[in-house]
Structure formats: structure tokens, C-alpha cells
Amino acid sequence: MADGFAWWQSGVIYQVYPRSFQDSNGDGVGDLPGILARLDHLQTLGVDALWVSPIYPSPMADFGYDVSDYTGVHPLFGTMEDFERLLAELHRRGMKLILDFVPNHSSDRHPWFQASRSSRDDPKRDWYIWRDAAPDGGPPNNWLSEFGGGAWEWDAATGQYYYHAYLKEQPDLNWRNPALREAMLDALRVWLDRGVDGFRVDAIHHLIKDAQFRDNPPNPGWREGMSPVRRLIRLHTVDQPEVHDAIAAMRRVADGYGPDRLLIGEAYLPIDQLMAYYGADLTGFQLPFNFHLLSTPWEAKALAALIRTYEAALPPGGWPNWVLGNHDRSRVASRLGRGQARVAAMLLLTLRGTPTLYQGDEIGMTDVAIPPDRVQDPWEKNIPGLGLGRDPVRTPIPWDGGPRGGFTTGEPWLPLGPDHERVNVAAQAADPSSMLALHRALLSLRRAEPALSVGRYEPVSAENDVLVYERRHGRDRFRVLLNLSAAERTVDAVPDAAHIRLSTHLDRGGEPVSGALRLRPDEGVVIGFDDKGKGGE
Template sequence: MSSPALSGAVAHHPWWESGVIYQVYPRSFQDSDGDGIGDLAGVLARLDYIAALGVDAIWLSPVFPSPMADFGYDVADYCGIDPMFGDLAAFDSLLAAAHARGLKLILDFVPNHSSDQHPWFLASRSSRDDPKRDWYIWRDPAPGGGPPNNWISDFGGSAWEWDARTGQYYLHAFLKEQPDLNWRNPALRDAMMDVLRFWMDRGVDGFRIDVLWHIVKAEGLPDNPPNPHWTPAQTERDKLIQRYSTDQPEAHAIAADMRALADGYGERVLIGEIFLPNDRHARWYGAPDRPQVHLPFNFQLIENDWNAATLNRIIADYEASLPPFGWPNWVIGSHDAPRISARIGEAQARVAAMLLLTLRGTPTLYQGDEIGIGPVDIPPDRIRDPQHWRQPTLDIGRDRSRTPMPWDASANAGFTTGKPWLPLNADWPVRNVDAQLADSDSMLALYRALTALRRVTRALAIGGFAMAVGDSDVLAYERWHDDDRLLIALNLCAEPRQLLLPVGVRIAEVLASTLPSHPMDGTLHGDEGLVLRLERDD
């Protein structure tokens, strides 16, 4: 049995292909000093938990010095650590301790924009003649006055901010406190490549690259065309098609340069945050002789409806879009997306965990999803996300995905001795890590069982893949490696469905289930997912 998706694949599989990545949002993981905000010492204290989860790498959301206008995605120093989180010595201790446990550490690199408090921008803003003026994107007003073009910030409002001191506008794809860097300037490019060198010299194992498809803008900065399909239910940004403000050809050359630099350090992974249709998304892999990022993040399990027909289509289309040398990847949650249990309910979130950890490719888990944190109410006076306040009628705030990790039933769930910066999930006294460690049927137990199964089952870690026939509401696919053949069958509804086996095989073993074990009678129970080992029915 062979898979077209694996044609041209090399025999060697780097760690990030067979591995599982775990995203840590440091502000909300573990507080060590009682200020209500998580920190690096807190992550260090919980490394054994992460290792026992069975993951291979930690992706650490930004911990660089920052005014925190966008909670660290407004960087004021790319080569430091914000005192809120610790210092470089604390980072080095965390890195060494992670490596000692066999864990890789991936940093969040933010190349599209800096903070408006970064020394580079302060210099750029000081005078039109400053040497760093062109490190950012400045333009004169439009001929009739007002912003230079019609571009809209991703957070709403114009993407241009007027600077009275120098009489020009500067571009910001996000908040005005996040001015866009000018990657067409060679000196800026060199400085940012030096940032990557700084951290790789320190021993980090790769980078998740924030909004990579934004980093170059079209020459001349023409107006973006209107979106004829826009409705008021969409964000203001979506009034326009971002034809000239994102995904420019020159950005691919920069990604290739980043990859060449990373490859010079050995097996360091580059993960690109890229929201694009499949055909444009796949281009970010580059070419065999000029590769770009290893993993252009694939968000389709977050962005689409949760039903068998939709998932069957997006999985098949995504696999078909990949270049022969491209390795797939999947995510079901992040600090920017609604939590999976809040979106589809806890029963189906268990099915989603099985889907994530058995599809072909690299899975990324988001902290808290492994214990099934669901809807969290954030009182108006506790809302912190600037995106909410820019477009409050859309209810798109991200705070509900960033609430603190509940560790136990002690005060503040063991997260802090102070006041948590965001509220905890309301059910934290019973939904916490300690409670789930004591429950063999918990969501956490399921995640740990699935990651353990991936480690010992090459068919899941690096094997072939093909969609299979399933009953209505059932998503089914096969995985294999050498003579080991598996069937994954996922019931995406609450009612029983028939378990359909491929012709000529029978069930040899049930390797994993989202439900407590029960006799196999040819039926998938409601909300049930199964990983089955098959054998020939001679």
C-alpha cells in the first residue's frame, strides 16, 4: 500500500515531523511570584507535567520586553526577556531544563511589526532624516488629505496613524502601537536575521513566525479592492480583499532566507502563521532547492464547521494541495481561537483530540485543551484584549482562550498566590490537572494515551494516509507503516452509527477509544472515536 502524498518523501524524518508541539501561553501557565501573571520560572516548575503529557516541543508565546499593548506581540527588544517573565538567566535555565527532559523549545518571532516603544521606532519617528526612518513604512497624506490608501487594520479602523511631528503617516497592520517594519530595507532585514541568530546561538530549537504572510507590502501601496461578499457579521478588515497588503512574492524570498539560516544550525524548525487558501498556503513550503518554512500553520480544523462531510473535504483537499516534499500539520486551538470544547462541546472535543493526534502530520496542542476547558465568562471589567474593545459588537475577544491554567483545587487553582490577571474557568475546582490525573477516563488521560500511542506506533507518527469510507456522520481514514495497518473511525454525532471496515480485513486490536472500553459489535457509539489495528480476514 502506498500514498501519493508520501511520494518523494525522504527516509529520514526530523524530530518535528514525528513530534507533537505544545503551545504555552506564559502569562496564563504558572505564576511563581504572586503577581497574578505567569512567568518563566512557572513554566520551569511545570516542565515535568509537560514532559509527562508526551509532547516533544514547547512553543512559547512571546516573552520579550514589551509595553503589552497586545500582550507581547508588540516587541520593544527582540533580544531580551520582559521583567514580568524573568530575565535571560531564567530563560537559559528553562531552555537547559527542557533539553534535559528531551523537550525542544520554540520561540515566537514577531517580524511584521515592533512596539512603538522599540528604540528602532523611536529613532525612526524622531526625524525624516534619521537613518532608521526607512526601517518602518512612512508615507505622505493622500493628495486630497487623509491616509495614503484605504487599508484597514486587522483590529479595525485605518491601518495608518498620523505623526504630527514629522508630518507623515506610518503603517500598522494591527494596533497603532505596533508599527509595521519595512522588510524592503536591507539594514532592517539584516538586523532581524541577527535576532534569529541570537536565539539559535543560545540554543532554541526553532521559531513560530507571527503573521508571516504580512511582512512585505506591494510596491506603491495601492488600494485594496472591496470585498463584494462582506457582511456586517464579519470584521471591518474583511470589507477589503488584502491583495496588496499581504502575501507578496518578495515575502517568499525572505522566508527562504530564514530557512537557509535555520538549516545552517541543524534541525531547527520554522513554523509560519499563514491564513490563506490551500493553493497559496502551499507556496510557503517553497521548492526543494529553495525551501521556505517547514510548517505553514494549517488552521482549517478551527475555521470550518464540525461535521463529517466538511472535515472529509478539507482533509482531502489539504492533503492534495501539499507539494511532494511538504509535511502537513494540524491545530484545533490557540491563544487566538475559541477553545475547542467551547466550540463543539466536551464530548466532541474528545473526538477532536483523537483526530488531531492521528491525522498525518505534526499536531500542535494548546494549553488547557488537554483538560477540556470550555466556555469562560469574562466580566466587562476584567476584559483585557484590545481586539475586543476595537470591535466590541462582534464578540471576538480572545481573553476566553487565555484564561489561567487550573492546576488543582487550592486557592486560585494553584496558578498564583495573587489575583489572576484573567478569571479562571468557573468549574476549576473540579476541572483541573490534579483532578484529571486521578481519573483514568478524563480528557487529560485521553491526550496522554494518544501521545503515548503515537510514540510507539510509526503508522501514526510518520505513516501513510488515505481517507476511508464511513457511515453518515462518521469520518474515517487509514494510517499505515510497513505491515501495520490502522483504521481511525470518528463519530461526529451523538447517535450510534455503523462501523464500516475495509473489505477483506477484521479488527485485530482496539488501540484507543474516546469512551470507556466496550465490546465491539459493529457499532460506533455516539461521540465515539476509535483507533483500530487491522489484519487480513483470511
């Protein structure tokens, strides 16, 4: 940890999607003992914290994001004792554990919803969002579900509709109800009491809905091929002002367990709106996820503009963060190709701010085509043909080149990639030029040099497909040069005596640099200056 900085500022977060990480019992689904068995890989990689996607009891309508018990462990993933062993071992190794928290909706099998739908007079009726039908007997308004169709489900027994932003099996909780809010905060306390180090909070911008239940306006930018929910501008269903009071309440709970507990918020929002999720006087999320690298054109000027805009928008004292992949979006190696994925890894791990790595990106996994009879994702099932399904990015990690990739002794819940015999952890661990070797080298360099983790960011240039910037901390400074093209580029690299500390090709360490520098296709380099004092603070 760099002096004066929290662990989550200097550290690197690694997302584990537990269903696809490691299966320990042959049922084809990853589990908690499987994660425990693979901690050597994560420690050798050099990450500081694991964010684990939901492990709670769930009917699995949306693979764990439909929670039926916020304080338990699904038997599919193991037992509470397994969880406690994993947490203890992580802490023994100096690593942190961040759990997913899903506050926007529960499962329709949750006892709270079962009580809520049992009667209009039940004390938990208002823990969910119920409305009378419109005068014509139809839904109360025009709100749409993210997963297709309308967002209101008729309940014949009680004669009202309930709201679900996602599946009908995922009714939205009513955070305007004080008793519900306190019950959810109590769930956070249960896990904090057990020793977890923080939470990634799911779909936080959906948490509060318009109190007047007004129709969402039509979206003039919607076109065929876009998700149907985008037919409307979600003016009244996301990013409501009251959400920040709820976030502040979560933060107060976390802060009650000490200053090192971390809250991360998932909100796909424009930068100016995202900044509000840091909260007034930084009383919101320490890290509102910044997803903008996922959608920004992979061009030097566009990336430079994004970094400049994001850095300038941060509130005073707000800490940046960057994301290149997760369990919902196409893998970086599929979006950019494996050559540029190496350059992207250097970008992610040398920008100012906390990076989050998605499991498998460290070996260059790509999206896997899923045969129709193997599709699992309800989004794809509800809206087929638009490429919205998330299964291709959730396939199991291949640990070796065997027929099941070392992931399971049974039938994996999703197919492995067709190239897993050569793109796997064991093969890359034995290859000093592999993507895995690059990630290990980047993380090692980042850990050794505070300038690359907590130092200042200074733009240099963005010309001719090459993005150049510097990181500075005290007397130390580094220059990062990223060739974003598949062609050779020559750059006026440095005016001072320097040497290459790391190339994405892993073959130029120690090479002296002065003046112009040739960058090969798909190459990035980190340059260290021989005169540490020159240009330092």
C-alpha cells in the same frame, strides 16, 4: 523519533501562552519559572516541543506582540538566566523549545522606531513604512487595521503617516530595507546561538506590502457583524510575492545551525495560497500552519474533503500539520462540546502530519466569559460587541480545584473558568477516564506506533456521521473510526481480524473486532489489525 524522519515530523508541539500557564511569584501573570515548575505535566502528557508565545520586553499593548527588544526577556516573565534554565531542562528531558518571532511589526517604544520617527533624515527612517498624506491631507490610501479603524497614523513631528497593520502602537517594519532585514535576521541568530530549536513566525503573510501602495478593493461578501477590516479584500496588504524571499532568508539562517532547526509560519490563507509558504524546493517554512480544521464544518464528508484537498495540495516532500486550537480562536471544547472534543483530539493526533496542541485543551478547557471590567484584549476594546476578543481563550490553566486554581497566589490577570474546581489538571490526573487521560493515551499510542505519526494516510469512508481512515507504515496499519454525532452509529468496521487499541471513552482496549462495530455517541476508536502483513506496504 521514527527512522528517517526529523523530530518535528514525528513529534507533537504544545503551545504555551506564558501569561496563563503558571505564575511563580504571585503577581497573577505566568512566567518562565512557572513553566519550568510544570515540565513534569508536559513530559507525562508526552509532547515533544514547547512553542512559547512572546516573552520579549514589551509595553504589552498587545500582550507581547508589540516587541521593544527582540533579544531580551521581559522582567514580567523572569530573567535571561530563567530562560537558560528552562531551555537546559527541556533539552535534558529530550524536549525542544520553539520561540515566537514577531517580524511584521515592533512596538512604537522600540529604539528603532524612536529613531525612525525622530527625523526624516534618520538612518532608520526607512526601517518602517512612512508615506506622505493624500492630496486632501488624509491617509495615503484606504488600508485598514486588523484591530479596527484605519491603518495609517499621523506623526505631526515629521509630517508623514506610518503604517500599522494592527495597533498604532505596533508600527510595521519595512522588510524591503536590507539593513532592517539583516537586523531582524541577527535577532534570530542571537536566539539560535543560545540553543533554541526553532521559531513560530507570527503574521508572516502581512510581512510585505504592495510597493505601489494601491487601495484595497471592496469586499462584496462583507456583512454586518463581520470584522470591519473585512470590508476590504486585503489584496495589497497580505500574501505579497516578495514575502517568500524574506522567508527563504530566515530559513537560510536557521539551516546554518543544523538540519533540526524548525520554522513554523502563521498565515491564515486558503490551502492553495498556503502551499507557497513551503517555498521553492522546500526552502521556506517546514510547517506553514494549517488552520483549516478551525473553520471546516464538523461533518464527516466535509472533514474528509478537507483532508483529501490538503494532502493533494502539498508540494513534493512537503510535510503536513494540523491545528485545532490556539491563543486566538475559540477553544475546541466550546466549538464542538466536550464530547466531540474528545473525538477531535483523536482526529488531531492520528492524522498524518505534525499536530499542535494548545495549552488547556488537554483537559477540555472552554472559553471563559469575561466581565466588561476584566477585558484585557485591545481587539475587543477597539471593536466591542462582535465577539472578536481573545481573552476567553487565554484564561489561566487551573492546576487544582483551589480558589486560584493553583495558578497563582495572587489575583490572576484573567479570571479562571467557573468550572475549574472540577475541570483541572489534578482532578483529571486522578481520573482514568478523563480528557487528560485520553490525551496521554493518544500521545503514548502515537509515540509507540510510527504508523500513527509518520505513516501513510488512506481514506476509507465518510458516511452517516462517521469518518473512517487508515494509517499505514511498513507492515503496520491502523483504522480510525470517528463518530461525529451525539447518536449511536454502527459501521462496517473491518473485514479482517482486529482489536480496539483505544476508544475515546477509554474502556474498550483489547476488544476484538470483526465485521460491524457499534460506536457510541461521541466515540472514536483506533483499531489495530491482528494480521500486520495484510494490507501493509
